[in-house]
Amino acid sequence: MSNKHIDEIENQMKLANESLPEKECSLFADDRPTTVGAFNKYYEGFLNWARSRSLWMLAFGTGCGATELRPLMTSRYDMSRYGIAPRPTPRQASVFVVGGYASIKTIKRIIRSYEQMQGPKYVIALGSCTINGGMYYDSYNTINRLDYYIPVDVYIAGCMPRPEALIAGFNRLKEKIRAGECEGMNEYVEKFDWYKKNQKQIIKDWNMPDYNW
Amino acid sequence: MSIWTQVLYAAISVTVATVYGLTLGGIVRKIYARVHGRFGPPVWQPFLDIIQTSSRRVSVSHGNMFLLGPVFRLAGGLGTYLFIPVIFGSALFGNFSMAGDLLLVMYFVFFGQLGMALGAGQGGHPYSPLGIARGLAQMSAFEVPFTLAVIAVAIQYNSLNITSIVAAQQGSFLNWTLFTNPLAVIAAMISMLGMNMHSPFSIVLAPQEIPIGPPIEMNSGFLSILQTNRGLFAAAKLVLFMNLFFGGATNLLEMIAKTFFIYMFSVFVGAAYPRFRPEQSFRFFLKWPTVVGVLSIIYIAYLGGVS
Amino acid sequence: MEQLIKKIKGMVHLRAYGKQRDDLHFVTVDKAQLEMILAHLKNYEGFTHLAFLQAVDLLEEGKFRLIYMLYNYSTNVNLGVNVLIDRDNAEMNSIHKLWAHGWQYQRELHELFGIDFPDSPRVHESFVLEGWEEMPPMRRDFDTLEYSNRTFYQRPGRSTNDPAEYMKEKIYKNYPAAPVIRRDNE
Numbered sequence: 001m002s003n004k005h006i007d008e009i010e011n012q013m014k015l016a017n018e019s020l021p022e023k024e025c026s027l028f029a030d031d032r033p034t035t036v037g038a039f040n041k042y043y044e045g046f047l048n049w050a051r052s053r054s055l056w057m058l059a060f061g062t063g064c065g066a067t068e069l070r071p072l073m074t075s076r077y078d079m080s081r082y083g084i085a086p087r088p089t090p091r092q093a094s095v096f097v098v099g100g101y102a103s104i105k106t107i108k109r110i111i112r113s114y115e116q117m118q119g120p121k122y123v124i125a126l127g128s129c130t131i132n133g134g135m136y137y138d139s140y141n142t143i144n145r146l147d148y149y150i151p152v153d154v155y156i157a158g159c160m161p162r163p164e165a166l167i168a169g170f171n172r173l174k175e176k177i178r179a180g181e182c183e184g185m186n187e188y189v190e191k192f193d194w195y196k197k198n199q200k201q202i203i204k205d206w207n208m209p210d211y212n213w
Numbered sequence: 214m215s216i217w218t219q220v221l222y223a224a225i226s227v228t229v230a231t232v233y234g235l236t237l238g239g240i241v242r243k244i245y246a247r248v249h250g251r252f253g254p255p256v257w258q259p260f261l262d263i264i265q266t267s268s269r270r271v272s273v274s275h276g277n278m279f280l281l282g283p284v285f286r287l288a289g290g291l292g293t294y295l296f297i298p299v300i301f302g303s304a305l306f307g308n309f310s311m312a313g314d315l316l317l318v319m320y321f322v323f324f325g326q327l328g329m330a331l332g333a334g335q336g337g338h339p340y341s342p343l344g345i346a347r348g349l350a351q352m353s354a355f356e357v358p359f360t361l362a363v364i365a366v367a368i369q370y371n372s373l374n375i376t377s378i379v380a381a382q383q384g385s386f387l388n389w390t391l392f393t394n395p396l397a398v399i400a401a402m403i404s405m406l407g408m409n410m411h412s413p414f415s416i417v418l419a420p421q422e423i424p425i426g427p428p429i430e431m432n433s434g435f436l437s438i439l440q441t442n443r444g445l446f447a448a449a450k451l452v453l454f455m456n457l458f459f460g461g462a463t464n465l466l467e468m469i470a471k472t473f474f475i476y477m478f479s480v481f482v483g484a485a486y487p488r489f490r491p492e493q494s495f496r497f498f499l500k501w502p503t504v505v506g507v508l509s510i511i512y513i514a515y516l517g518g519v520s
Numbered sequence: 521m522e523q524l525i526k527k528i529k530g531m532v533h534l535r536a537y538g539k540q541r542d543d544l545h546f547v548t549v550d551k552a553q554l555e556m557i558l559a560h561l562k563n564y565e566g567f568t569h570l571a572f573l574q575a576v577d578l579l580e581e582g583k584f585r586l587i588y589m590l591y592n593y594s595t596n597v598n599l600g601v602n603v604l605i606d607r608d609n610a611e612m613n614s615i616h617k618l619w620a621h622g623w624q625y626q627r628e629l630h631e632l633f634g635i636d637f638p639d640s641p642r643v644h645e646s647f648v649l650e651g652w653e654e655m656p657p658m659r660r661d662f663d664t665l666e667y668s669n670r671t672f673y674q675r676p677g678r679s680t681n682d683p684a685e686y687m688k689e690k691i692y693k694n695y696p697a698a699p700v701i702r703r704d705n706e
Contacts, residue, residue, distance in 0.1 A: 036270040050264035078251040083258060088424030091432040094265070105650050118269045118432045132675035138665040140657040141649065144672040202671060204651030213273055
């Protein structure tokens, strides 16, 4: 293959970052995310066991459902005995609990935070609003289905689900992780264009890079 | 003893110290949980956390200094530990103790934070310089009483070698610095509260206001290095305090018992007290502990101690 | 309070007056005289606090009703000053010089109702809706369900239950009827 062809292919692999101003383009990465598979089946089984015993939750309350995370963190329901701990930064978190309705302004931040998390990363969608819009199904400002914007591993129905339901959801997530079914990170990369199309359809002022590294 | 035997011994010693430090961290989390009225995570939770962070499939770096930051931090922890004789008279846990190692250890306690400052600064997140500024300021503040206490100890035993300081405290528990020079121990123990960054002085990591402070951009493998270092560094500091002020240890069990109770002092204080603001914490260290430290030097150098 | 209303009546053209409670009164004034009466109430009558500024869409009359809710800390009285403005090309004078925080309310009203406040600082910046392209969504002729169906993906199979009926049927079938609290005035 000639150099020209290689350049073309490389350009296709890059992200356009069209909505960024010209002078800011050099400040942001334009690499596409890539799928990263497991290193070895048996080793991965051990790692998945460890990951399921140490879930670090991103402490980002995206909606009213974040209210239910406070009793879960504190003495009443104490999630730390299940190995779940809140982390204040997406760089270190592995579980994203989307708390209830996500307005358009929030879903933009959700996407940013989700993309900044280092995989394998899991998403728990809490409340009816993330499933089908819940009581806000006819609102002009809240999304109806979260799985059109980021991959979701576990849904917890209810408005609001009690902390017990959240614990059950976390335990379901642990089972799925141990079974090796939580590949949301790779799913997001494989269907990247579809997710981006959906996201850009509702986020009209897209003023960030196409993938927030 | 050949160098390779020494390297092997050092590797064993570092592994034991890291495992011990991490377990201690797990126990402390359990104690805090019980104080809050919770069950708390299992004692082995720090190990699971390290496996989890190091097994992330991707990781984002911000440049060369960012890569070096955690390495410097670990070097600080290793350096602190490797020059302290852990168990008096033991070849296995003697490490690389030598004449004047006390000065080297004092330097290494400070070194990790400086390296971290370089690395985290390149992360570009505004909270990490903020955390580092607080961390370095607090470190400078608690170094003052700690250094004064160490100077008092050095004058008292007329030595800068930790092994000979420990040797001078053997015999009876009345020979410990705790009883021969209590003022220095008071100053040093208060500065240890700041060194361990438990509650009254936990402003550096402040998870609520400046999310997690310096390591905010650290992810995946970088974070697991920092976590490992946290275990090792905690053990190293405790062993240093045990050697200087509490008569050292002649076997592993004695070491574990003594360091455990030394650590519990800062844990109990941390569980009972709310957090200082930065300026309060700096002023606190520069006020009473410093006065006590100066008094301890006067007591030893001019009044001649107890004898 | 009667004295105050009389005083207002003497100063401006008082279109309507209503008393909701002893500590909650509403007056309706002309658009041109609003700033004058607000300044008077703030400076001389002790209504120093602007609790909120909100709009009501009177679609049938083709008007917006703006409500400036004032509060008097010394007498604990709320006074709502209403003003009616035209719905088409709705425009109003800014009050950010009287209450500095008024600009934020005006920015919100501009975004959600499309009411313009020409002098108000930063009034054209987006408030909660970033990059909104339709008509202002709090206007009553905006069909939110149609917009939601068009923009967001509905999940099929959605159904609705009345919670009280549903719980009675499913959970509390054999549960005795809940005691009804009777009050004196029933």
